[in-house]
Amino acid sequence: MQRNFTRTLGMLALAAGLAAASSCTKDLNQAPDYSANAEVVYSDPAQIQQVLARLYATFAVSGQQGPAGQPDITGIDEGFSNYLRQYWQVQEVTTDEAIIGWNDGTLPKLNTDQWDANNEFVRATYDRVFYEIALCNEFIRQTSDANLSKRGLGSDAANTVRVYREEARVLRALSYWHALDLFGGGPFATENDAIGTTPQYKKGTDLFTYIESELKAVDAAGLLLAPRAVYARADKAVCWTLLTKLYLNAKVYTGTDRSTDAITYANKVLGAGYTLSPNYSWLFLADNDKSAAKNEIIFPITFDGIRTQTYGGMTYLVHAPVGGAVQPAAIGINGGWGGLRTKPTLTTLFPGGATGNADARQTLFFTKGQKSSVDTLTLFSNGYLVLKYKNVTSTGAAGSDAQVNGGSGNFPDTDFPMFRLADVKLMYAEALLRGGSGGTAGTALDQVNEVRARSGAAPLAAVALNDILDERARELYWEGHRRTDLIRFGKFTTGYNWAFKGGVPAGKDIESFRTLFPIPNSDRTVNTNLPQNPGYN
Template sequence: MKKINFIYILIATAVFQSCTSDLDVVAEDSRVLTPNELFSTPQGYKQALGGVYGNLSLTGTGDAGSSFLQGIDAGTSQFGRCMWYLQTLTTDEAVWTYENDEGVAELQRNTWSSSNPILLGMFSRTMAEVAIANDFLRQSTPELVASRGITGADATEITFYRNEVKVLRAFAYYNMMDLFGKAPFITENDPLNFRGPQYDRQQLFTFIETELKEVIPNLKAARTNEYGRLDKAMAQMILAKMYLNAQVYIGTPKYAECMAKCSEVIAGGYVLKTNYLDNFKADNNTSSELIFTLQSDGVKTQNYGATTIIINGQVGATESNGSDFGVGGFGGALRLRKQIVEKFDGSQFDTDARKTYLAGARPIDITELSNGTQGYILRKFSNKTAAGVAGVNSTFVDTDFPLFRLADVYLMYAEAQMRKDGATNGGTSTVASTQSLGYINALRQRANNGVAVANVTQSQVNLDFMIDERARELHWEGHRRQDLIRFNKYGGGNYNWAWKGNIANGTSFGSTLNVFPLPNASISANPNLTQNPGY
């Protein structure tokens, strides 16, 4: 199994002191170092860097139930898990059986409010990332590094750390912009315990774009950094995502810019993994397709994060098929909504590797959300390697969460090109270029063992096709809510799915739900914040 060398359990005391006042953090480990101790050596800087990355995978410095966010449960504040819940359970992709679990019922029924604990967990964990990043940047100025006697190659490497941390902070603000539409804005230039002013989407967009453009030339080239650390492609991917969704975020289309960033990522040397499902196995760290992942290790990072929840959750209640995936399972926690299954209807998908659902004797319709025997189950993710070797732990998996991968870049390029050349939501325009068709068909051939049996022609490709193809390729990877909003099929749209709007057959809801409410606790702690309309 892979070794996660850069995630350290020790996080500086300064990190805990510098978090924004809308949340409290506590040091729960006697091994926590003081800033002077931690930042006195090059190795200490790498440990601190590990804290910034580690906040995306870990919740605290203790066991899987620990959290350094005081008063917030680890299970409702792990970054990958919260992100996955918000982008997936709120859509047509999945349901969670155990509605007594805090906050889940309101998310999957689209009845959430500003008191939802998962929203508080996501808001707090993401702003903690900003705080931890800011602290690293305060401690890593060239002047301060030099004053500590660190010079030469060590100082140069710390400069790379510093630039990576700026990208991680930009990524945090990107998530705040996407999910909440606003955020308290704080940088390393602000004092500790500063209540940041509220930045709206336009302000956040401008900051993230400016920051990433400035830092990209100073990052390591794509695929040259050690596994788990970001490079130029990660930063380019954030920009590509922003540009694809710019019409939603700032009311201005930026499709040409999206295409340009996608092309830069593609030129970085990533290659489609021959076997689609190898991207979702315990040794997916070896995949040539993955651009950035949230790391998971059955020994080193035990927590109930995204892939641990997904893989244990996809085990069927009656099938008890956890041995297929190297886990025990959570008793049928996750099931597929009917509409995502129907994306694979038709003989063209008979041999499609992406069609992994298991039907058996199960009904496709879910009439009771708490009935784990209703609805098909998925078999996409696994805690086994490509060679079939199970992970070291049957609960906490070794499978990294594929946050960004090349297949998504191909589809983003094609969609952006079509929109730039006249395709619109609800329209039938078929303007996919030869390049776009090539990218789409590369994914289709990969899904069909290299055979062109399911390749498409320009006359078959419009935007309705594109959003369905994104669902087929990227389901359960945390993109669906964002995609549905961009295609006007979420709030304010007329596309319904099972239990949308808390109705078994689905019902429309208003566009106010296209952003989540700010948590009550966060608004109470920072008087600069205002609630989103409709909440």
């Protein structure tokens, strides 16, 4: 099975086409509405593969036709509603790494850490997470061994579908981890719950235990593909990386440190044959699925300028930071959106700030016509730009949409590296410094300096725990990790501030309850089993 597993199938009008839903959680125990009978779809391995492809594509696309017109969820503009776009925003614009200048709806409240339970961007994030879970539940339900036998699938076909089912379990666990990390819990259902019942609430510690047991059961079953067997599949290394992340953050979720367990699974990933891309910037270009960057990427959200067209996802991340003196053609697009910038709290982590060149990672900042400080949220010239994601290849060619559509360049080919090797190396180092044991891949300093060496940064003579937080910012900025990192290090709400945190230009401490987002009031209205997180009403 080749690259087109997720790229080309993701935007097909599937035989099992999924209907749009205004809110996912009230339908969490319901089967999606199919335009073809499920008995027909799930009797055909080719159509089953297409439905699985849609589970992957739900992270990338926003509806049934692309780039707009038949949204999966309603209540917000379809382009805004995209899973990756919303997840990236809640992880980045709420922190010291990114700021957005638009005044759409309640976006400024998200941007300044002042959201409430009616914020439509928080609600869209929540709905996306549970929409994906609902789709995975139905796929797993329909591909049970009993159903495969009843529908007469031969042994070879049934075995192939069993692998698909395990992948769906990993994708569901990923979304449940997002629910745990962002909301501290939520409505809970699996394939075993009766369709039509109202989901019960599962709190953080219980949800952590479920995700852990589910991923370990999948790993023990041994059906997942080997690491790197097929690009963009939820293989064994994806399962191990997710367990590493779960355990590294376990003290936040449960109050119990699980650093040794994080090391156990990081060891597995570090021994799985991945290698750092020889060029940092290649990780974020239009051919990162073909260049040496693919050997570092553990789990991408894939995009194709022709077949996965959306106004969220990588279209957003490529276009939104472009404006001012930036030439859009150099980024492989037809124009910028003039929204995203960064804050000096990020650029000052590098020697020489955004204008230095001692570290290849800082060469992706753009300073011409921009000021370092952010004094006015809506003024695009306030804050340096991050030109990390581009729709050009490592050889300088434009992406496919720019080539096929007469230079349009609206939609990028660039894949989003949700999990990659450098992240695992830094997690391994952090877990060691937090007192974990069993490391077989060298010392914390070894792993940090390997990451730094790739970008030409000077090696560190020693590394302490707080150095890891800074190094994660330098290596992983704008990749959707920062909020979780700051919370784990105890620096998200108090004791460390950045521009417009709490709504004031200099930044200020915010309420401790903001380490979690609220359960949207729109869903609590339809599911009275859902409590509200403390601090919200």
